[in-house]
Amino acid sequence: MQFPILSALIFTPIVAGIILLFLPAENRVWIRRIALVAATLILLMSFVLYFTYDVSRGGYQFLEEAKWLPQFGIHYKLGIDGISLPLVLLSGLVIFSGVLVSWNVEDRPREFFSFLMFLGASVLGVFCALDLFLLFFFFELAVFPKYLMIVVWGYPKTREYGGMKLTLYLFIGSVIALVGTLAIYFGSGLRTFDLLALEQAGFPAEFQRLWFPFVFLGFAILGGIFPFHSWAPDGHVAAPTAISMLLAGVEMKVGAFAALRVGIQLLPEGAQYWAVAILLLATINVVYGAFIAMVQTDFKYVIGFSSVSHMGLVLIGFATLNRDGLLGAGMQMFSHGVMTALFFAIVGMVYDRAHTREIGALGGLVQKMPWAAVGFIIGGLVSMGMPGFSGFVSEIPVFMGAWQVAPLVAIVAILGILITAAYIFLVVRRVFFGEIPPALDQSVTDISRKDKLVIGMLALVMILLGWFPSLLTRLIEPGVQSILALIGGGR
Amino acid sequence: MSFAFTPEMWRSIFPEIGLLILAIVLLVFDLIWLKQPQMRARWLGWMTSIGIVLIMGISAGISMPQGQGSVEWGGMLRFDAAGFVFRMIFMSAAALTALFASQFEALKKRGEFYALLLISTLGMNLMASAADLILLFLAIETTSLPLYVMAGFLTRDDRSVEAGIKYFLFGAITSAVMLYGFSLMYGLTGTTQIYELRSAFQAGNLPVGLAELVIVLVLVGFGFKISAAPFHFWAPDVYSGAPTPVAGFLSTASKAAGFAVLLRVLQIAFAGQGSLWTVLIAVLATASMLIGNYLALAQRSIKRLLAYSSIAHAGYILIGVAADSELGTLSVIYYLIAYLVTNLAAFGIVNLIESRVGSDEISALAGLNRRSAGLGLAMLAALLSLGGIPPFAGFFAKLLVFAAAVERGLIWLVLVGVFNAVVGLYYYLNVLKVIYLHPPVEEKEVFPPTPAWRIALWVCLAGILLIGFWFAPWYSLAQAATSAIWIY
Numbered sequence: 001m002q003f004p005i006l007s008a009l010i011f012t013p014i015v016a017g018i019i020l021l022f023l024p025a026e027n028r029v030w031i032r033r034i035a036l037v038a039a040t041l042i043l044l045m046s047f048v049l050y051f052t053y054d055v056s057r058g059g060y061q062f063l064e065e066a067k068w069l070p071q072f073g074i075h076y077k078l079g080i081d082g083i084s085l086p087l088v089l090l091s092g093l094v095i096f097s098g099v100l101v102s103w104n105v106e107d108r109p110r111e112f113f114s115f116l117m118f119l120g121a122s123v124l125g126v127f128c129a130l131d132l133f134l135l136f137f138f139f140e141l142a143v144f145p146k147y148l149m150i151v152v153w154g155y156p157k158t159r160e161y162g163g164m165k166l167t168l169y170l171f172i173g174s175v176i177a178l179v180g181t182l183a184i185y186f187g188s189g190l191r192t193f194d195l196l197a198l199e200q201a202g203f204p205a206e207f208q209r210l211w212f213p214f215v216f217l218g219f220a221i222l223g224g225i226f227p228f229h230s231w232a233p234d235g236h237v238a239a240p241t242a243i244s245m246l247l248a249g250v251e252m253k254v255g256a257f258a259a260l261r262v263g264i265q266l267l268p269e270g271a272q273y274w275a276v277a278i279l280l281l282a283t284i285n286v287v288y289g290a291f292i293a294m295v296q297t298d299f300k301y302v303i304g305f306s307s308v309s310h311m312g313l314v315l316i317g318f319a320t321l322n323r324d325g326l327l328g329a330g331m332q333m334f335s336h337g338v339m340t341a342l343f344f345a346i347v348g349m350v351y352d353r354a355h356t357r358e359i360g361a362l363g364g365l366v367q368k369m370p371w372a373a374v375g376f377i378i379g380g381l382v383s384m385g386m387p388g389f390s391g392f393v394s395e396i397p398v399f400m401g402a403w404q405v406a407p408l409v410a411i412v413a414i415l416g417i418l419i420t421a422a423y424i425f426l427v428v429r430r431v432f433f434g435e436i437p438p439a440l441d442q443s444v445t446d447i448s449r450k451d452k453l454v455i456g457m458l459a460l461v462m463i464l465l466g467w468f469p470s471l472l473t474r475l476i477e478p479g480v481q482s483i484l485a486l487i488g489g490g491r
Numbered sequence: 492m493s494f495a496f497t498p499e500m501w502r503s504i505f506p507e508i509g510l511l512i513l514a515i516v517l518l519v520f521d522l523i524w525l526k527q528p529q530m531r532a533r534w535l536g537w538m539t540s541i542g543i544v545l546i547m548g549i550s551a552g553i554s555m556p557q558g559q560g561s562v563e564w565g566g567m568l569r570f571d572a573a574g575f576v577f578r579m580i581f582m583s584a585a586a587l588t589a590l591f592a593s594q595f596e597a598l599k600k601r602g603e604f605y606a607l608l609l610i611s612t613l614g615m616n617l618m619a620s621a622a623d624l625i626l627l628f629l630a631i632e633t634t635s636l637p638l639y640v641m642a643g644f645l646t647r648d649d650r651s652v653e654a655g656i657k658y659f660l661f662g663a664i665t666s667a668v669m670l671y672g673f674s675l676m677y678g679l680t681g682t683t684q685i686y687e688l689r690s691a692f693q694a695g696n697l698p699v700g701l702a703e704l705v706i707v708l709v710l711v712g713f714g715f716k717i718s719a720a721p722f723h724f725w726a727p728d729v730y731s732g733a734p735t736p737v738a739g740f741l742s743t744a745s746k747a748a749g750f751a752v753l754l755r756v757l758q759i760a761f762a763g764q765g766s767l768w769t770v771l772i773a774v775l776a777t778a779s780m781l782i783g784n785y786l787a788l789a790q791r792s793i794k795r796l797l798a799y800s801s802i803a804h805a806g807y808i809l810i811g812v813a814a815d816s817e818l819g820t821l822s823v824i825y826y827l828i829a830y831l832v833t834n835l836a837a838f839g840i841v842n843l844i845e846s847r848v849g850s851d852e853i854s855a856l857a858g859l860n861r862r863s864a865g866l867g868l869a870m871l872a873a874l875l876s877l878g879g880i881p882p883f884a885g886f887f888a889k890l891l892v893f894a895a896a897v898e899r900g901l902i903w904l905v906l907v908g909v910f911n912a913v914v915g916l917y918y919y920l921n922v923l924k925v926i927y928l929h930p931p932v933e934e935k936e937v938f939p940p941t942p943a944w945r946i947a948l949w950v951c952l953a954g955i956l957l958i959g960f961w962f963a964p965w966y967s968l969a970q971a972a973t974s975a976i977w978i979y
Contacts, residue, residue: 069963071970072966140881141881148923167916168916182890
């Protein structure tokens with residue numbers, strides 16, 4: 001029997017989280033060390049998965065299965081394919097970075113790192129689950145770490161509002177998806193939550209049309225779909241840095257991923273029926289998110305709304321239901337995850353030192369923290385889809401896919417990217433260049449070495465991917481092919 | 492007709508005999524041996540609890556019914572798995588409550604309190620296995636009368652006395668209405684035996700409208716016991732006025748007993764009238780969820796909040812009843828097991844805080860996480876379990892209830908249920924926020940609870956977690972009980 005690496009991956013953060021809770025609260029050194037060790041292990045294991053996944057075979061690999069509640073058709077079943085593997089890698093990167101940027105948390109670090117670990121376990125669990133119930137279990141496991149981390153360690157002015165808003169939006173989404181999930185469970189007549197079995201269930205067309213919106217929208221709320229996106233900026237801004245990174249970087253992908261896996265893969269005919277509606281909503285996401293981002297005066301809100309805009313591209317990719325679009329969506333999920341994690345990390349570093357996020361009150365920070373400035377510019381270039389960066393290789397396939405089904409969508413979405421370029425340039429110029437306000441000149445210091453490590457690592461990933469897209473496409477391609485097989489050869 | 496005692500008959504009421512003996516022993520000990528209040532405070536809770544656990548253990552050994560079950564004591568008692576599982580639920584609740592009560596100053600020295608607790612549990616046991624309307628009514632009264640006294644136990648506290656009297660008046664009126672329903676059932680069919688009523692009702696020679704009337708009358712009585720809206724008005728006042736351990740007992744065991752009766756009577760006697768009562772139950776469920784959740788939003792007292800939340804939970808559980816299916820019955824029982832440990836833990840913690848801070852306001856919980864990280868986590872587990880978040884017990888329980896309704900195509904009811912779950916989560920999270928975010932009202936860090944209280948809380952927490960992800964044993968229990976109810 002092979003080593004159950006996926007279980008190890010999921011249970012590392014859970015065990016670490018539990019150990020942390022039992023440590024004495026004063027023992028800050030060990031609290032951080034354990035969190036870092038766990039995060040490193042997760043990162044290493046996700047790299048091991050990346051290198052040992054057999055691309056030529058494709059499909060679901062590293063399968064694990066155990067009985068959980070067979071009377072009710074619930075199994076503990078794990079496995080990853082080309083779509084979920086990049087996301088596991090992304091989670092590994094972001095959790096690791098999240099621990100590093102939170103190194104100096106002062107208030108109750110024990111609870112902070114413990115909840116961070118539970119949140120990590122939740123996202124990893126969703127990506128690896130091959131049982132609908134298990135997927136749901138992990139999906140909802142994130143509720144309390146998200147809420148408590150925002151409310152306790154978040155931005156004092158908006159944390160109570162932002163935390164509650166985010167949690168309730170996502171809970172509403174998940175319960176709607178739950179209803180759809182249960183309908184799928186009973187509708188299949190198989191009495192099983194096994195995703196692979198359900199994929200072959202062959203639901204009648206009307207059934208699929210009726211229930212697709214429940215599962216897709218329910219999960220896509222966590223992916224930030226318009227008009228249910230407003231939790232995202234408010235929640236991201238209210239959250240502490242590491243949680244913003246995880247929320248925007250990974251959690252939004254959890255939503256999109258679940259919408260793909262449960263919505264599109266199980267109910268492909270429903271997806272085809274509703275594709276136009278999703279395209280429309282997602283296009284609004286892209287353009288509307290970019291416009292709103294442009295007029296923000298708060299540095300962090302700019303990034304918050306840019307996430308809404310970029311997740312729109314992922315959803316457009318899904319809704320095209322063709323090879324290019326899905327491939328682009330898979331790439332964009334990874335690329336945006338890394339990019340937005342980098343953005344939020346830098347916003348957090350700036351705020352920690354300047355104690356303000358008002359764009360008007362900032363300026364000239366390149367002199368004080370050159371690493372942050374360079375990192376932000378790289379992130380910005382990714383964000384606007386500059387060739388040579390991961391944004392380009394993920395946005396272009398999305399547009400290509402969209403062009404094949406609805407050229408207008410592609411055109412409008414590309415316009416959205418232009419606006420992205422505008423607001424990114426605006427922010428870069430105002431925050432990092434120009435005159436440095438005298439107050440900041442006194443107080444702001446350079447970022448720490450750990451922060452530089454985070455920036456360097458995330459930026460490197462994006463550049464590497466920009467030059468060698470095949471690093472990921474070789475994984476995503478077979479994943480996309482199996483989705484297309486379910487849809488019926490694509491359109 | 493010759494009448495002879497068989498071993499089956501004794502086995503079928505062994506737990507009740509045990510409880511009665513235990514109650515008598517306790518009273519005698521209380522009077523004769525345990526002279527000092529200190530001694531009583533230390534031993535009474537333990538004696539009760541260990542006694543109950545012993546009875547549970549022996550019952551599991553000797554009075555576990557086999558197969559379909561049988562009718563004993565001249566048609567009075569049904570000896571089946573459903574009765575057995577429910578007995579275990581009630582007795583666990585009583586054992587935990589006895590331990591939690593050791594943290595309550597005014598209860599822990601009073602032998603008669605523990606005796607009342609046992610007698611009430613005895614009544615519940617009979618409720619769960621009664622197969623005859625006469626025994627059923629007697630069992631309900633045996634359960635209720637001690638509970639009225641327990642609710643009003645703090646005779647120097649106006650709120651407690653008010654709780655006792657209010658509970659009594661509500662209980663008396665609804666009992667009377669229910670008894671009227673019972674009498675109609677007898678008058679219409681000439682039998683009081685629930686299993687015979689079934690065939691009488693199914694024969695279909697009833698006057699139009701009377702069966703409906705009977706069902707409504709009976710539901711009034713059951714609705715009171717499970718604190719479903721619109722029979723819920725007593726709950727907030729009684730929960731907040733009664734001694735906290737009693738409130739916990741009321742909200743778990745007493746509610747479970749109500750559901751045991753509800754399931755048996757509806758599924759057996761009124762099986763043929765399903766199309767009628769499922770609608771009624773669905774309406775009750777909707778009303779309970781809406782009223783419970785929306786009124787809970789405005790509460791400042793944690794006990795009142797838990798009271799309204801308990802009304803809402805009655806609503807969720809009723810969804811499972813309304814499904815009128817095997818999965819529905821199973822989900823009800825699973826939910827009751829999950830709710831038992833969860834709510835007992837919540838009331839147990841409130842009990843402790845109340846005894847330290849002297850207030851049952853939600854603000855009394857402020858900074859609990861800083862004052863005692865373990866208690867903060869315990870409350871987190873209880874609240875999230877109530878909210879239906881994994882990996883805690885409430886998640887799977889809610890999922891099962893909703894699944895049962897989806898299976899039967901009651902999508903509208905499920906949608907009402909899930910949106911109510913969101914509202915519920917909102918106020919549970921608000922309490923959690925007070926625990927984790929708000930500064931403590933006082934800086935005292937230590938909470939030295941009694942060892943008994945500590946053990947009871949640990950058991951509850953273990954239950955919340957185990958029921959939350961180790962489903963198989965509880966599911967099998969619920970399944971066994973379900974198949975005993977669905978014998979036709």
